[in-house]
Amino acid sequence: MAPHPHEPPRGLSPGPWRTLLQWLRRLGGALLALLILFEEWGWEPLQRALARLGRLPLLRQLEAAITRLPPAAALAVFALPALLLLPVKLLALGLIAHGKRLLGVAVIVAAKLVGTAVVARLFTLTRPALMQLAWFAALYTHWSVWKEALLARVRASWAWRTGRAIKRLARMQWGRWRAGGNTSA
Structure with missing residues (x-):
């Protein structure tokens, strides 16, 4: 009989197994939080940038056609970028494997953006x-509730609050510097 998925394998005491699982959950949660924060910070500004491009006549027509799609076709169009970016990401991994690490990472970052x-x-x-x-x-409702709870925890953290305070101070300093005429010529 196979052990329950949450039980340690035979021969391994529960303490280290539980500690390893907790550590892996925390690591996975931290990585996922970083990904979500990137998406959160980048999603709206990047979407607005593409919306400005969408004002071009041909793209405006394409966007109008996309908004009229039935649900199944809309799902296919929504999934398309992931499929189209897969070869680009594989290319980036190939570059990294062939010693062109910086170029490979740059391709991955560009593909992500x-x-x-x-x-x-x-x-x-x-x-x-x-x-x-x-x-x-x-799924979207479940994801949204989970993401908001995660973001609330991140925003309540010391690191987040400190970063926000530093950002406010930097903006104030920038504003003062610009208001001072910044004539350094």
């Missing part, structure tokens, strides 16, 4: 259709 911008814009355009899919609406 472009991918986030495109997914953010597509989600804005397809959200009404996607929310008609009961399973998607349920």
Whole structure:
């Protein structure tokens, strides 16, 4: 009979097993929090940048067509960037494997930025259709509640509050410097 998934394997006492699982959960949670914070900070500004591009006549027509898609087609369009970026990410890994680490990392970062911008814009355009899919609406609601709880914990942390205070001070200093005429020529 196989052990329960939360029980330690035979021969391993519960203490170290539990500690390892807690450590892995914390590490996974921290990595996920960093990813969510990146998405949170980048999502809106990148989406707005693409929305400005969407004012171009051809893109305006394409966006209008996307907003009229039925739910299943909207889901396919929303998933498309992930599929299109997969070869780019594989290329980046190949570059890293062949010793071009900096270029590979730069490709991954660029793909993440472009991918986030495109997914953010597509989600804005397809959200009404996607929310008609009961399973998607349920998952999105669950995700939103979980993400907000995580962000609330992050925002309550000492590191976040300190970073916000430093940011406010830097903005005040910048404003004072600009108001002073910044004539250093």
